[in-house]
Amino acid sequence: LQDSDIISLHLPATTQTEKIINETNIKLMKKDSIIINTARGKLIDEKALIKALENKEIGGAALDVYRVEPLKDVALSQCKGKLILTPHIGAQTKETQVDAAIKIALKMSSFLKNL
Numbered sequence: 222l223q224d225s226d227i228i229s230l231h232l233p234a235t236t237q238t239e240k241i242i243n244e245t246n247i248k249l250m251k252k253d254s255i256i257i258n259t260a261r262g263k264l265i266d267e268k269a270l271i272k273a274l275e276n277k278e279i280g281g282a283a284l285d286v287y288r289v290e291p292l293k294d295v296a297l298s299q300c301k302g303k304l305i306l307t308p309h310i311g312a313q314t315k316e317t318q319v320d321a322a323i324k325i326a327l328k329m330s331s332f333l334k335n336l
Contacts, residue, residue, distance in 0.1 A: 222249040227257065234261035244269035253280035259311035262287040267297050274302020285311035 222228065228250070232238045242256060243266040250256075256279065258265055267288055273279050281303030290309060292298055298306065 222246055222254075223251065225254055226251065227255050229257040230260045230264050232260050232264055234263040239263045240266040240269075242266065242270070244272070247273045247279060250279050252278065255280050256282040258283070259285040262290065267294060271296055271300050271302070274300055274304055277302070281305070283307075285309055 228242070230242070232241065238261075241264050242258075247269055256265070256270070262284075265284070265288075270282060274282060283305040284297075285307045286309055287294065287297070292306065292308070297304075
């Protein structure tokens with residue numbers, strides 16, 4: 222963590238990974254490091270993240286997932302640090318939408334043929 226400019230989380234939420242980004246690990250990070258979480262909200266201790274952002278201990282964060290969804294944490298949504306929040310849409314690319322549409326069309330076609 223101490224050498225990373227960007228930390229992007231790609232882990233499942235398990236008892237071993239819960240709050241893997243916590244106050245202790247945040248303190249290891251460089252002052253201009255950025256955390257990106259598009260995996261699972263439980264990976265980050267949100268209170269520690271807010272504190273680090275507001276105290277400028279890290280450069281910023283971008284979150285697409287939260288401990289509780291939809292986001293209800295007023296402290297997180299009003300954080301005065303450099304923070305980007307998106308509503309769990311990180312996987313919603315043009316390519317994934319086209320892929321989903323094709324899969325739906327194929328399943329509907331198969332269903333209708335079997336009527």
